[in-house]
Amino acid sequence: MAKTVILCVDDEKIILNSIKAQLKENYGNLFLYETAESAVDAFEIIDEIMTDLTVKLIIISDWLMPGIKGDEFLIKVHSKYPKALKxxxxxxADTISIEKTKKEASLYKCIRKPWIESELFSCIDSGNTIN
Structure with missing residues (x-):
């Protein structure tokens, strides 16, 4: 059975810790969890994860990050790993950036901060059944 990895990317450590804790509390050992504080760190993690061709990847990314913004990051990820759930x-994020990411990276959903846990879980649950 394929492993599913959820990678959370945000430049704020407190956000990463909060999301990861919520995911672990809700899903337990159903998924593997990774975090990255920048797009650059995330690319390294993704390339390492994806050496295993059976892995399914779910990426939860912030938009406003130093260096590479979330839309650019997700578009680059999509060009290499189009099956990843983004x-x-x-x-x-503004509407233009979100629409661009939907079009160029097959963005599955945009959730506004502060997020509602049940909305995030519902999004993961429905998106995880796609691929």
Missing amino acids: IMLTGQ
Whole structure:
């Protein structure tokens, strides 16, 4: 059976810790959990994870991050790993950036901060059944 990894990308450590804790509390050992504080760190983690061709990848990414913004990050990930489920979790992204990411990265969903746990879980549950 394929492993599913949820990678959370946000430049705020407190957000990463909060999301990871919520995911673990809700899903337990159903998924593997990874975090990255930048797109650059996330690319390294993704490339390492995806050496195992049976892994399913779910990415939850912020938009406003130093260096590479979330939309650019997800578009680059999509070009290499198009089957990854991509979710943007943001309080800052504008409509143009979100639409661009939907079009160019097959963004599954954009959830606004502060997020509602049940909305995030529902999004993961429905998106995880796609691939």
